[in-house]
Amino acid sequence: MIRETIRMPTREGVLAAAQSIAAILPPTPLLPVEIAGVRCHAKAETLQPVGAFKxxxxxxxxxxxxxxxxxxxxxxxxxxxxxxxxxxxxxxxxxxxxxxxxxxxxxxxxxxxxxxxxxxxxxxxxxxxxxxxxxxxxxxxxxxxxHAFGDAWVIEGQGSAGIEIAAQLGGEPSRILVCCGGGGLAAGLALACPGSAIVPVEPVGWDMVGQALASREIVRVGANPPATICDALQPDATKPINLAVLQDRAEPGITVTDEEVRAAQRFAFSTLRLVVEPGGAAALAAALAGKVTLDERSVVMLTGGNTDAASFAATIAGTGAP
Structure with a gap:
């Protein structure tokens, strides 16, 4: 059996990752957007070459x-x-x-x-x-x-988005709303922007990170979790490495419904002219639903745009899944 090297992610690692990634990829846009009368920003990771921050x-x-x-x-x-x-x-x-x-x-x-x-x-x-x-x-x-989220280097790489945000905004944001599956991006952003509030947003019934933060221990999804259109945000549990970074840094308890997510997809399409997949729209859904207080230095992560045409067309038309 090959043993894996265990290490914890660091802010120095995030900075190194940001430098490496900047050498091969341009920064994704930080777009101004008005939500409930507040002008904040959206980080368009949907425009990465693979359509997501990953x-x-x-x-x-x-x-x-x-x-x-x-x-x-x-x-x-x-x-x-x-x-x-x-x-x-x-x-x-x-x-x-x-x-x-x-x-x-x-x-x-x-x-x-x-x-x-x-x-x-x-x-x-x-x-x-x-x-x-x-x-x-x-x-x-x-x-x-x-591993998709429980890996120190992966966490550091995801955190490079926070380094970009701070450069684009001229300083760290007040808070970052993050679409959250296992917590890799949330943990990376927490390291990248130590002065920013990190707000993980998860689908209803799949808030494994939120529950872990509240209970201060790993929580596994129940035997019969509810269906969700957010296929990218369905881990059975977060990992100790993610919880260790996020504990006392992130705000637990923000969840969104499928209908709130669909409304966010429609908003992103009509207002920002962006195609956003369900899991990539969760943070925006929380903002639009008034579940998080926003200010002009708030940033909403749009994390992915990989959705099939039929489902997206049905969402935009307001008819649900085909």
């Missing part, structure tokens, strides 16, 4: 592999956005990549990941434990696991 963590993690680790390749687990981020970095760096993805992941994400040259290993969701599937693949291949 390219940041994927690039920084794979960039830090040793030559021997690069030869062995990587395994990642993802419903689509982390998959594409890792696949994009792997192709650029010449590293073999296998991605464990749920069979019911959006087709657009499966096809985009495959097009980037990664091997896809499908599992049943619900029904199979994705971490167990990934562990088998890591063991079989001798590969390095690139």
């Amino acid at each position: 390219i940041r963590g994927g690039w920084w993690r794979l960039s830090n592999l040793t030559p021997e680790e690069r030869k062995r390749g990587v395994v990642a687990v993802s419903s689509g956005n982390h998959a594409q981020g890792v696949a994009w970095a792997a192709r650029r760096l010449g590293i073999p990549a296998a991605i464990v993805m749920p069979r019911n992941a959006p087709r657009v994400k499966l096809e985009a990941t495959r097009a980037l040259g990664a091997e896809i290993v499908l599992y049943e969701r619900p029904g199979e434990d994705r971490d167990e599937v990934a562990a088998r693949e890591v063991e079989r291949r001798g590969a390095v696991l690139v």
Whole structure:
């Protein structure tokens, strides 16, 4: 069994990641937007080459592999956005990549990941434990696991968005509203912007980070969690590394419904001219629903835009899922 190196992410690591990412990718726009009479800002990570912020963590993690680790390749687990981020970095760096993805992941994400040259290993969701599937693949291949959020380098890479925000805003924002799955982006932003309030936003019934922050321990999703259109925000639990960074730094308890998310997608399309997937619109949904106090130095993360045309068209038309 190959042992993984355990380390904690640092702000110095975030700064190094930001420098590395700036050398290969332009900063995503920080767009002015008015919400409930307040002029704040939206960070358009939907405009990344893979359509999501996950390219940041994927690039920084794979960039830090040793030559021997690069030869062995990587395994990642993802419903689509982390998959594409890792696949994009792997192709650029010449590293073999296998991605464990749920069979019911959006087709657009499966096809985009495959097009980037990664091997896809499908599992049943619900029904199979994705971490167990990934562990088998890591063991079989001798590969390095690139966890979607519970990895120090991934967290540092995601935090590079906060360095960009501070540069674009001329200083740290007052608060950052973050679409939250396992807490990788939220943790990275907490390190990048130590003076900013971090506000994780999760789907109703999937607030594993919020519950963990409130109880100060890892909380796993229940046996029959509610359905959500936010496919990118459905981890069974956060990880100790994320909780350690976020504890006493983030505000727990913000959740959004599917209808609030759809309203946010429509708002982003009509007001910002952006296509935002459901999971990528969760933070905006909380802002529009008045669940968070905003000021002119507030930033709302728009984290992903990978949605299939039929579902997005139905959302924009106000008819729900096709």
